Amino acid sequence: MSTATPPTAPTRSLTLGSLTVDVPVVLAPMAGITNAAYRRLCAEQGAGLYVCEMITSRGLVEGDQHTKDMLVFDELETTRSVQLYGTDPLYVGKAAEILCAEYGVAHIDLNFGCPVPKVTRKGGGGALPWKRGLLGEILERAVSAAAPYDVPVTMKTRKGIDDAHLTYLDAGRIAQESGVAAIALHGRTVAQAYSGEADWEAIAALVDHVDIPVLGNGDIWEAADALRMVEQTGAAGVVVGRGCLGRPWLFRDLAAAFSGEEVATLPTLGEVTSMMRRHAELLCRHLGEERGCKEFRKHVSWYLKGFAAGGQMRRSLGLVCTLADLDRLLADLDPDEPFPASALGAPRGRQGSPRERVVLPEGWLDDADGAGCHVQEDADEATGG
Template structure:
């Protein structure tokens, strides 16, 4: 089973969701070494790219082994999004552009961005049309990611699917939660299936894929053309190996010993250092330690020391203290990883945001915010 996005064919219908501070070039390569999917760069702001912001440009780093470059754009202004899409195609050689309309972070929705924007149907359509038109001369497919809606009383996903199809998008990804839910509760796979029945373009499903078997269940339950994996792969890049095997009809469930996890941790740190230098690469690695060791019996002192590691030599010394024969904690299988939190009583929105659903005059200035793929 493969995934077709316009001119792009992905051998395995699995997409790594962009996550701020996570899906940099090093992590994308690490995941790609495990399975053949589509690995999306950290999200960048269209205005930052167009205006030549150095921080934004530095995020657009690709590994030498990265054959298919995929980037997620955040934007609220159709003109800026279009210009940014053209820059990505002409200057960075990207093969796929995804647009973020799913972020639930209050500082983003408060300005009408992320998961708030699909409420403004006119604005959503204009942004998508500008992006598709800019990417068309380069034969680069444009997709979008969204959520069910603001909350259960303000659903937008069916309209968003129709607008995406009319604008010429190659696919739409739906996270089966509302903005108000953020990452709490359970994803609504029925809504994803409803969107599949509503549009003719491919639909990708996102939400609660913790194991390869979950991806197969989602495909069977909803009829999606592929899946998007975010938090489920934190500290478990081998999940993409399991996913590739599952979609190829092979029953595989990787249960690495702690020694095998240590090898993966060392490879991850090595790639970070290769791209960022030793000091910064080791600092970036620190956030991954707790995810890799989740469920293992590593003591608090050792975990604390690993979370402060500042060199590969120090990392090697600390990893050597772990018991390589300790089996994988099977109790962790199928359990949520990363952020969860609680649902929000209300979604932070610009004043009067719900008054109309057009929004062509609602463009707001974008900020360089660190947000996930939604």
């Protein structure tokens, strides 16, 4: 395993209200990715806060089975963290109470950053902070519901809807006034989605604007990027999403980097296949072998990004149905093949193009100060994060 130049960052932790995270690193919730198996896999690599897939507040309150199925935790998951989506203060408050009282969560994150059209068209996700009154009411309800359980509430947002409708500074002020423990900022607008480069200067501006901790999100592909973001912006920590796809060992690198230790970044293909096998094993343990293997298929291209594995091998791995099939195929890969330098520092996962128009409820931009103006999400809606 090759090593990079040791960083100079001091050991640090992250404080979110009553919760202390040993390493200032948060795994961003990703729909269909950050299930209990993947969270454990990442946690086995290094300390951090590992957040469950985003769930809908109404789905939880009304007992939707799909929502309940997402709220599964590994037996070694000692700090339960969940991201909650909602547009109705009453539902969000009640859902926060349920998470604390019935699921024993130690941290709740509220999603105000999702750019998916089916979310923004209902005034949710990254569209919601435009309604300052509604944002404040939702935050206050959630904080109040979680307070008796001493559970900190944080929020994640984006710069704004587009460059003409920025919301992050107002959102930071409202979050602080509402008792939110920290705010995470993805340095892109909803219109950008995942395209272009993240604006770290906006993260720095938010740090200067509020007194609560700010977490930076966007374009952290290597551990060195996290150190650079913290140094450039003054952020209290980082949120990592697409950068860890097919690379759960990134959290080991991040833990080492924030401790000022050497960072291991170049696993051989043999080490990568061992991680793939462990991932599939955990998925099968939680979901059963048939479904677990199907869930694993989506991760194959991320794990093998840049390696010489041919198209037929990739196709075969993308069709595995059993762990035995997986073992047989992985055994045919060259364990000594070095990690591809071309994959270092490169974007992973979806990127896409900027959107010409963000889908919003009719008249949404007419009044930024309206409270109680929202379009209700469906109880059984599976909202991507």
